Structure formats: C-alpha cells, structure tokens
Amino acid sequence: MGGLERPILTLVEEYLARPGARFLFKRSVRDCDECRFLMICNGNPRLEDDRLYEVVEVRRVWHPCPLGPRMRVVAVREAEYEVYVMPRYAVEGMVFSCGASDVILTEASRGLKKEDKLLVVRVYGDVIERGPQRFVRVSVRRLPRGEPP
Secondary structure (H helix, E strand, C coil): CCCCCCCEEEEEEHHHCCCCCEEEECCCCCCCCCCCCCCCCCCCCCCCCCEEEEEEEEEEEEECCCCCCCEEEEEEEECCEEEEECHHHCCCCCEEECCCCCEEECHHHCCCCCCCEEEEEEEEEEEEEECCEEEEEEEEEEECCCCCC
16 A cells, blocks of 8 residues: 555554554454444455555444444555665665565564565664675555556
8 A cells, every 4th residue: 555545444443442542453253244334344355365454544433343342433544664674775666576585574574475565664774784795774565466567
C-alpha cells in the first residue's frame, strides 16, 4: 500500500482503539460467518492477512462481539516498517525488493514478505555491522503489487 489511499474502516478490540496503535492482522477461524459485521471486521477484503496496520482514527461507534470483547470502529492504514539496508538503498524515494540479500528484517518489520517492493520514506542513519557489511536503519512503505516505482 502506498501512503495516499483512503484509510480502511474496520473493527478492533477496545485496547487497540487509539491513534498510533499497531496490530498484525490475522484472519480468524472463529465462528464469524453469521455476524452482521463480518465484512468490516474479520472478513474485510481490504485487510491483508499477516500485514501490519496502524490505527489513524478512532470513531465513537462500538459494537458488541458475540465472541468476547467490545469492538470499536477505527480507520487504519498499512503501517510503515523498519528494516536495515545496505547504504546504497538508504536514500529516500529508493525502491527495492524485500527479498534482497542485502536487507535485514527486524521485529518491527513483521508482516513483510519476500515478494514485496518497498519504498524508503525515512532514513534514520544508525548503522549496524554484520561482518564487513554495514547496514543503515530506514523506514519503508510497501508498494501495492503492480504499482510502478
């Protein structure tokens, strides 16, 4: 996802209903098929499984969930990810493949997949070394499939 698309409306548990909260979306195998909120919640076609999302707006509306907690309506977008890259990739606007051998994924990059194309949006500058190689920490946004760099 790039940064300009409309936020996605969905439901999250109340403890996540605050701007900046992040969560890894996982489609549940729970008994949601009969729920009238399925298409905005667990069955939302705009949310991708195993992707990291960030809450950008919290709505006042909430709904009871028959399986447990009270759910709040929120607007989310796919979050930016942090990775370490070779210095030649550490340039804002640079596009590269996540599967490259000169990219180090971190805990903050959960949700990225090898086939993802990434856009550098921020260079932090701190460096780690792996043997003779140096890697720079950057923030990246995933590009939608088929979007030109």
